[in-house]
Amino acid sequence: QVQLVQSGAEVKKPGASVKVSCKASGYTFTGYYMHWVRQAPGQGLEWMGWINPNSGGTNYAQKFQGRVTMTRDTSISTAYMELSRLRSDDTAVYYCARGRYYYDSSGLIFTDFQHWGQGTLVTVSS
Amino acid sequence: DIVMTQSPDSLAVSLGERATINCKSSQSVLYSSNNKNYLAWYQQKPGQPPKLLIYWASTRESGVPDRFSGSGSGTDFTLTISSLQAEDVAVYYCQQYYSSFTFGPGTKVDIK
Numbered sequence: 001q002v003q004l005v006q007s008g009a010e011v012k013k014p015g016a017s018v019k020v021s022c023k024a025s026g027y028t029f030t031g032y033y034m035h036w037v038r039q040a041p042g043q044g045l046e047w048m049g050w051i052n053p054n055s056g057g058t059n060y061a062q063k064f065q066g067r068v069t070m071t072r073d074t075s076i077s078t079a080y081m082e083l084s085r086l087r088s089d090d091t092a093v094y095y096c097a098r099g100r101y102y103y104d105s106s107g108l109i110f111t112d113f114q115h116w117g118q119g120t121l122v123t124v125s126s
Numbered sequence: 127d128i129v130m131t132q133s134p135d136s137l138a139v140s141l142g143e144r145a146t147i148n149c150k151s152s153q154s155v156l157y158s159s160n161n162k163n164y165l166a167w168y169q170q171k172p173g174q175p176p177k178l179l180i181y182w183a184s185t186r187e188s189g190v191p192d193r194f195s196g197s198g199s200g201t202d203f204t205l206t207i208s209s210l211q212a213e214d215v216a217v218y219y220c221q222q223y224y225s226s227f228t229f230g231p232g233t234k235v236d237i238k
Binding site: 035044045046047061095097100104105106110111112113114116117118119 | 159160164166168174175176177178181182187219221223226227228229230231232
């Protein structure tokens with residue numbers, strides 16, 4: 001069965017960086033895009049971006065451009081999300097999520113997020 | 127960006143009764159070439175990640191009980207729980223994937 005297992009909770013100071021990992025199992029890692037979504041305490045869900053584990057290509061939400069870097073290591077089926085210049089409002093649970101997609105005449109079409117990791121709490125505090 | 131809104135913010139329903147959650151998008155998420163609505167519904171229980179319930183606005187994900195149903199088209203959508211069970215207490219989110227990805231603010235469902 002598909003499993004996404006994320007790294008443990010982190011506490012960081014403002015201005016620091018954090019790198020969260022997401023280890024995939026139960027499917028071909030390079031066959032599905034991986035998304036990252038965050039959820040501030042008591043708040044809703046915010047999409048941050050995706051990585052194509054096959055090519056390493058990425059697409060980031062405009063809000064996070066310049067601060068987020070998504071990478072992967074195909075040898076260990078693991079995706080990473082690094083967020084830099086942390087602020088207190090970056091305190092949130094960060095999720096990886098395996099997304100579905102298909103191709104049509106327009107090209108690549110993304111759809112829903114079928115499987116989710118358990119989440120990683122990142123706390124930013126001085 | 128497409129903005130998603132949901133109503134109500136919360137609702138309390140008696141066990142066995144119907145719960146209805148509404149979701150509205152700021153622009154149509156209906157893709158005319160295939161007549162599909164690019165909308166999903168997720169359930170999130172406390173301390174857990176979201177779980178996909180419905181995609182293409184009305185297709186139930188495998189393993190999801192048939193008391194959950196989705197309907198609507200264009201900009202207006204509904205998630206219905208036909209007979210609320212105790213295990214359905216959760217926050218429910220709609221999400222559009224027509225243009226990038228945005229989620230609604232969530233609707234909390236409790237037992238009355």
